[in-house]
Amino acid sequence: xxxxxxxxxxxxxxxxxxxxxxxxxxxxxxxxxxxxxxxxxxxxxxxxxxxxxxxxxxxxxxxxxxxxxxxxxxxxxxxxxxxxxxxxxxxxxxxxxxxxxxxxxxxxxxxxxxxxxxxxxxxxxxxxxxxxxxxxxxxxxxxxxxxxxxxxxxxxxxxxxxxxxxxxxxxxxxxxxxxxxxxxxxxxxxxxxxxxxxxxxxxxxxxxxxxxxxxxxxxxxxxxxxxxxxxxxxxxxxxxxxxxxxxxxxxxxxxxxxxxxxxxxxxxxxxxxxxxxxx
DNA sequence: ATAAACGCCTGACGGC
DNA sequence: TGCCGTCAGGCGTTTA
Numbered sequence: 001x002x003x004x005x006x007x008x009x010x011x012x013x014x015x016x017x018x019x020x021x022x023x024x025x026x027x028x029x030x031x032x033x034x035x036x037x038x039x040x041x042x043x044x045x046x047x048x049x050x051x052x053x054x055x056x057x058x059x060x061x062x063x064x065x066x067x068x069x070x071x072x073x074x075x076x077x078x079x080x081x082x083x084x085x086x087x088x089x090x091x092x093x094x095x096x097x098x099x100x101x102x103x104x105x106x107x108x109x110x111x112x113x114x115x116x117x118x119x120x121x122x123x124x125x126x127x128x129x130x131x132x133x134x135x136x137x138x139x140x141x142x143x144x145x146x147x148x149x150x151x152x153x154x155x156x157x158x159x160x161x162x163x164x165x166x167x168x169x170x171x172x173x174x175x176x177x178x179x180x181x182x183x184x185x186x187x188x189x190x191x192x193x194x195x196x197x198x199x200x201x202x203x204x205x206x207x208x209x210x211x212x213x214x215x216x217x218x219x220x221x222x223x224x225x226x227x228x229x230x231x232x233x234x235x236x237x238x239x240x241x242x243x244x245x246x247x248x249x250x251x252x253x254x255x256x257x258x259x260x261x262x263x264x265x266x267x268x269x270x271x272x273x274x275x276x277x278x279x
Numbered sequence: 280a281t282a283a284a285c286g287c288c289t290g291a292c293g294g295c
Numbered sequence: 296t297g298c299c300g301t302c303a304g305g306c307g308t309t310t311a
Contacts, residue, residue: 002304002305003304003305006304039287066304066305080305080306081304081305082304082305082306083288083289083303083304083305083306084288084289084290084303084304084305105289122288123288123289123290124287124288124289124290124303124305125287125288125289126287126288126305126306127305163280163281164280164281165280165281165282166281166282169281169282172305174305174306181304181305182303182304182305183304184304227304228304230303230304231290231291231303231304232290232291233304246304266282266283267282267283267284267285268305269302269303
């Protein structure tokens with residue numbers, strides 16, 4: 001489920017959980033770790049991961065690109081949800097002291113003090129978790145944050161000028177720009193009236209600025225709506241109701257009424273209005 | 280340098 | 296009901 005707005009929503013909910021449940025993991029100590037799918041751990045064998053993470057305390061939770069960053073006492077936990085990942089916070093034990101059962105798609109479970117548990121849910125097993133002393137060894141090669149105030153139209157245009165690539169795969173390249181995925185890219189290109197196969201270096205400075213604004217707009221709207229909820233991986237977001245083109249092939253373009261078209265770009269399903277977005 | 284093909288996984292859905 | 300193909304919010308590696 002995760003693009004930037006969904007990961008941001010998760011990061012915020014971890015920082016600010018519903019008060020009545022007292023599910024905050026901030027300041028909590030990791031006491032026990034269950035590794036249900038070994039390959040979830042991207043950089044360490046389970047016994048090292050467990051030994052190193054155990055007894056560390058959560059300092060803060062943030063996001064970089066599509067990574068969730070959980071700063072611990074000495075190390076950092078980096079979580080990437082990939083296609084189907086999610087997190088679930090719950091109590092470890094019920095009122096009678098019986099552990100709540102681990103669920104079918106739980107791949108990694110961290111148990112904290114005060115009866116709090118964080119489960120990494122990941123049906124398709126693509127998601128990964130890193131435990132590193134320096135997050136930059138993983139995050140260092142990411143492109144800029146699209147919502148960074150310092151990123152402006154002029155800079156974005158010069159970034160585009162440095163490549164001669166198809167616009168959509170370039171925007172989704174995390175080394176170019178961090179956080180864009182399939183949905184928000186289709187939506188941003190629609191708002192900018194740009195065809196996904198446009199060569200990046202052919203954009204005018206004006207179009208570069210328009211594209212950045214469109215990217216920032218869809219991301220901010222996505223965050224405002226708590227992300228998008230589609231498929232069986234539900235997150236409680238609302239942005240799926242704002243889609244202009246994604247998943248709407250055959251329907252009328254909201255701008256001009258032309259039938260929305262589905263094509264494949266960079267091996268990904270892509271949705272455009274063939275009238276508004278010309279090559 | 281750029282892009283396509285493929286692998287990694289499970290599940291939902293539609294057609295027959 | 297079951298079987299089959301297709302599709303899915305991602306990304307790394309290999310090949311052309």
